[in-house]
Amino acid sequence: MEDQATKITGGVATGSSGRPYAQSLQRLRAVGLRPTRQRLALGRLLFDTGCDRHVTAETLHEEAVRHGAKVSLATVYNTLHQFTDSGLLREVVVDCGRAYFDTNVSDHHHFFHEDENKLEDICASGVAVSGLPTAPEGSEVSRVDIIIRIKGKRA
């Protein structure tokens, strides 16, 4: 594991804190995005924690700055969109005037806690939708989004 990380990191600066960009770097390579400082830093925040995340440009930028990364908000927007286009992220629309990005790109749905403006994943396995009409001729379904809006205190 450590060997692998070291190898992959290669000539890229890993910073004094070790080689924490390994996974992020792998992902960027995989989709053909040039691994710049900013993309590596954002990728690390998004993917290297292991757990799935739901961020907005604002929250991710804030988090990056808090962690000492020098990234502008515009770059965060660019990066989120590039990651989305590359399939590393999924954009979830729940709320007018705020875009959420989900690190979980597998097939799944969402709870949206309206009181807290928080998303929660619902694994799609087990969820079945039947009876939907077929898409009009010549068009193709790009995605089916199911959002369950929830009000009230959380358990």
Next chain:
Amino acid sequence: MEDQATKITGGVATGSSGRPYAQSLQRLRAVGLRPTRQRLALGRLLFDTGCDRHVTAETLHEEAVRHGAKVSLATVYNTLHQFTDSGLLREVVVDCGRAYFDTNVSDHHHFFHEDENKLEDICASGVAVSGLPTAPEGSEVSRVDIIIRIKGKRA
């Protein structure tokens, strides 16, 4: 039908074009909103055509102005939200930075034509979703939105 319309219209100005506000007026009365000129005009555009509509504040405002109604955009926003709160409209979020309002408030879902930014209703009867987890304790489902995003030319 004509009698009824005349009766209901009562003392309210119906304009020289007849009594076209009848249905709109009824709806406002039903939900306890004071039937002002602006609300009547917008209600007419929304409800009196008979068919279901999907509008944004922008498009409705434009339409109202085109029809000679003197309404400000802020009033259109206010009215759309009041109508939504009263259950006359349903808000549909498909697209970041643009709120759609649907005159069809019955239980149904949507196609969203990504290329044209157009919504299309899907009748919910026949559509069944199974396997969804229950809402967390203490919270209440306020709505389940199913949006089928479609790419490509329309039939």
Next chain:
DNA sequence: GCCCTTTCTTGACTTTTTCTAAATTGGTCG
């Protein structure tokens, strides 16, 4: 018709996102 309250309007303002032009960086080639 009068008065009180609700509603409407205008215009400024906020928030989120995009754009632009200049500066910087990554990767390549010699």
Next chain:
DNA sequence: CGACCAATTTAGAAAAAGTCAAGAAAGGGC
């Protein structure tokens, strides 16, 4: 290694959508 070119980043301006506030106007009960 050093120069170079194209991709990327940046700051700040600008756009787009929606909200807010204060005064003006209009409903509706009397």
